[in-house]
Amino acid sequence: xxxxxxxxxxxxxxxxxxxxxxxxxxxxxxxxxxxxxxxxxxxxxxxxxxxxxxxxxxxxxxxxxxxxxxxxxxxxxxxxxxxxxxxxxxxxxxxxxxxxxxxxxxxxxxxxxxxxxxxxxxxxxxxxxxxxxxxxxxxxxxxxxxxxxxxxxxxxxxxxxxxxxxxxxxxxxxxxxxxxxxxxxxxxxxxxxxxxxxxxxxxxxxxxxxxxxxxxxxxxxxxxxxxxxxxxxxxxxxxxxxxxxxxxxxxxxxxxxxxxxxxxxxxxxxxxxxxxxxxxxx
Numbered sequence: 001x002x003x004x005x006x007x008x009x010x011x012x013x014x015x016x017x018x019x020x021x022x023x024x025x026x027x028x029x030x031x032x033x034x035x036x037x038x039x040x041x042x043x044x045x046x047x048x049x050x051x052x053x054x055x056x057x058x059x060x061x062x063x064x065x066x067x068x069x070x071x072x073x074x075x076x077x078x079x080x081x082x083x084x085x086x087x088x089x090x091x092x093x094x095x096x097x098x099x100x101x102x103x104x105x106x107x108x109x110x111x112x113x114x115x116x117x118x119x120x121x122x123x124x125x126x127x128x129x130x131x132x133x134x135x136x137x138x139x140x141x142x143x144x145x146x147x148x149x150x151x152x153x154x155x156x157x158x159x160x161x162x163x164x165x166x167x168x169x170x171x172x173x174x175x176x177x178x179x180x181x182x183x184x185x186x187x188x189x190x191x192x193x194x195x196x197x198x199x200x201x202x203x204x205x206x207x208x209x210x211x212x213x214x215x216x217x218x219x220x221x222x223x224x225x226x227x228x229x230x231x232x233x234x235x236x237x238x239x240x241x242x243x244x245x246x247x248x249x250x251x252x253x254x255x256x257x258x259x260x261x262x263x264x265x266x267x268x269x270x271x272x273x274x275x276x277x278x279x280x281x282x
Contacts, residue, residue, distance in 0.1 A: 044074050051077040058264035060257050102132055119145040123154045135162055169201045189219030222248050222266035238278050245270040
């Protein structure tokens with residue numbers, strides 16, 4: 001027969017946390033707190049605040065969207081994420097996803113390059129490999145195309161991109177110089193911009209500065225303006241650096257909304273550099 005429990009033997013069972021007390025553990029509160037949906041509420045509000053802050057800082061139509069996010073949260077925040085934030089962020093799928101989805105295509109291009117072996121086949125293979133993040137293999141394909149046609153613009157461009165990425169700046173410089181001699185406007189200024197970046201990577205600052213000064217007269221790439229401003233700042237030309245950064249910001253603000261959203265990162269970088277420049281203009 002089981003013994004009876006006396007009153008003095010009673011041990012109270014502790015209830016779950018439902019209030020903030022000394023020694024309180026935040027994780028226990030999130031798990032055992034009074035509201036089972038508290039953690040989800042925090043995530044939703046964090047997402048809404050993130051979208052509101054991003055909208056205020058970057059979106060040309062910020063005031064319309066901010067009102068929508070404030071009034072119709074969180075639905076408006078979700079709509080803003082897909083309609084405005086994602087296109088402006090240029091988010092791309094990871095490289096392994098591209099490899100999986102284009103594996104069959106790449107196999108076909110590899111077979112064509114081996115069987116036919118013309119520069120065109122190697123360039124197509126190089127393009128596909130580069131787009132899937134396989135940079136070393138793509139550079140090898142472009143070099144094979146150049147072995148067959150040393151003056152091919154597509155092969156020169158692809159090889160230079162791969163060489164720049166792998167920090168082979170000297171050979172990238174030579175290929176870009178050859179391509180600019182063939183067609184100075186190839187890729188609508190992208191070749192010229194990469195040539196300026198290569199000169200900068202080679203510590204040929206004076207040449208890079210002179211090249212970019214000519215470049216921005218024809219192509220107003222935000223990256224070119226930012227790089228030129230950096231070169232001016234490094235040379236102690238504070239006023240010239242500030243002028244380029246202000247010009248970059250104005251160019252973006254005057255652009256159509258779709259383009260402006262894609263350039264928000266350069267706008268932020270320009271504002272950051274402006275704040276860090278010395279106050280006294282040279």
